[in-house]
Ligand code: HEM
Ligand code: HEM
């Protein structure tokens with residue numbers, strides 16, 4: 001190939017590729033709004049809060065950003081809003097060893113942020129993040145009714161038992177030793193704030209008394 | 224050095240190496256914060272912002288310095304306007320200083336990051352392009368002044384060389400690709416879509432063009448290789464970089480809310496991206512082998528060849544392993560990405576600018592011979608440390624992908640528990656890197672200024 005031929009290939013080849021990119025971009029722009037919920041004023045205000053506090057400096061969202069903290073795309077699916085709001089306002093007041101600092105958000109900013117995160121959780125991301133393929137295996141095996149309720153109510157989103165589960169609430173591996181009183185657990189499950197001041201755990205009052213008892217019985221076996 | 228005006232490159236190089244030191248220092252702080260989040264008065268996000276912005280800015284300053292050196296030499300004339308170049312330099316330094324001060328103020332008090340004219344005063348809160356809008360405008364003006372000055376220089380003698388064409392073409396592309404990052408969109412999906420235009424089309428498009436042009440320039444200057452042959456391969460390399468890289472942009476559009484066809488476009492084109500990078504390695508070796516005669520600036524050649532190799536390894540290999548959608552689905556946004564980011568930036572651009580410095584500094588200082596041992600020493604400190612940083616972080620990424628993404632363990636559990644030792648090792652190797660960086664910066668300031676050791680008879 002002569003130098004001139006190489007040069008022409010470079011110039012026209014690149015221009016062609018760029019033209020294709022522009023066409024694909026135009027097509028994509030036409031589809032994006034259909035692949036996501038409507039953007040309300042609250043969502044937009046929440047996005048601005050996201051930028052204001054540079055959340056991307058620690059977190060990823062849609063998988064892009066910094067790798068110091070968990071991905072935020074599905075944050076509202078993992079945790080109830082009441083918990084998230086308390087956490088955003090002052091992480092260490094409800095999780096003493098949190099690595100996230102108190103950033104000084106106002107109540108309104110926190111509400112807007114949650115609306116924004118709820119929006120991102122509903123974006124059609126071609127099924128990302130994927131469901132863990134091996135998690136089902138870990139959860140298999142026989143389980144007591146209490147254990148089943150623990151799984152069904154997704155207590156593991158916030159609590160760990162023997163290394164499995166979330167870290168938003170305390171580790172429950174030995175909660176039966178720490179708090180052996182079954183009545184305490186029952187009252188706590190029905191209304192956490194009635195026994196633990198400023199608790200960020202959601203109340204499970206919608207469960208039947210029977211279910212709550214089974215759960216509490218299971219909890220006190222965790223020695 | 225034939226032209227006095229080339230000396231302006233020294234200003235840019237000086238700013239670049241100073242910022243390089245700052246970048247590495249704050250990188251170590253960031254690494255320590257993985258184990259100890261409250262280690263420093265500024266939170267992790269501010270430290271990270273300083274780390275990556277210092278990196279981008281010093282690489283840009285290095286490219287500008289390199290261009291101010293290359294263009295007069297290729298055009299065989301003095302720069303069109305030295306005062307303009309000087310003004311552009313100081314204006315850039317001032318703007319960068321103001322932006323850094325803004326980040327620190329914002330880090331200490333986020334409320335100071337108020338909204339003005341629909342954008343943020345101190346920090347835009349978008350990775351890499353955190354600089355606020357007013358600074359974006361200043362940066363664009365600075366780059367335009369810089370391009371204008373070089374264009375006028377070329378027009379003085381109208382010697383349109385291939386290296387100049389691709390270099391200036393790459394720089395113009397770079398300036399243009401800053402624009403998609405300069406407007407606000409309400410949709411986070413569109414926000415990230417345009418954000419990747421900037422980030423990807425920079426590092427895998429315009430910057431690689433600049434790298435190919437500077438590679439040809441350096442091989443010619445070091446080895447006296449035939450310009451025609453170099454130009455031909457440079458065109459083939461850049462052609463392939465853009466052919467694979469422009470549509471390779473699709474590898475960032477798999478999971479951000481964009482249509483499925485990007486899985487095909489991104490997967491196919493980005494998988495081909497390593498080819499031109501491999502070609503550059505071959506180009507460097509072939510030219511070195513074919514050129515007989517004594518190479519005076521051996522350390523310059525060393526860095527140039529190392530740049531070509533690590534560009535291929537860091538960007539090409541560490542990029543291609545996670546570029547297919549089937550893999551990226553599991554590794555997207557994990558420490559695997561950080562491992563790739565470090566080796567790619569180090570190999571492709573840090574070593575590129577450092578090679579340009581070693582290739583051009585002796586003539587800028589007016590010496591033919593200089594003590595080359597510091598250059599080698601720095602190279603090995605930096606490269607070994609960087610390779611180990613990348614190995615530890617690749618390990619952390621594999622553990623994270625397996626435990627968090629495949630098994631479903633909690634993010635914080637994996638980070639604070641399973642990966643703790645990887646963070647510890649990264650911080651230690653980070654200090655090793657700092658040693659290398661300090662050696663090279665010291666060498667930059669003293670090169671050619673000390674008497675040479677007496678020659679062996
Ligand atoms: C030429 C120099 C290159 C540099 C400097 C570079 C740098 C980077 C950086 C810094 C990121 C992370 C961006 C962020 O912070 O969110 C990234 C992501 C990525 N790069 Fe590169 N890259 C280069 C070339 C390549 C090549 C040639 C490939 C593929 C063959 C590639 C594949 C990827 C992929 C797939 C991601 C996304 C990772 C994820 O999903 O989290 N890169 N690159
Ligand atoms: C010249 C050398 C270096 C280059 C080119 C570089 C480049 C980068 C880039 C591009 C990022 C952001 C993208 C990403 O996370 O993938 C980053 C983040 C980071 N860098 Fe560096 N860096 C260098 C040296 C260091 C050193 C010596 C350390 C300290 C050990 C360090 C620690 C970090 C940390 C902790 C992060 C944040 C990663 C995360 O979010 O998980 N870097 N660096």
Ligand SMILES: [Fe+2]
Pocket residue numbers: 423427471472474475
């Ligand atoms: Fe990319």
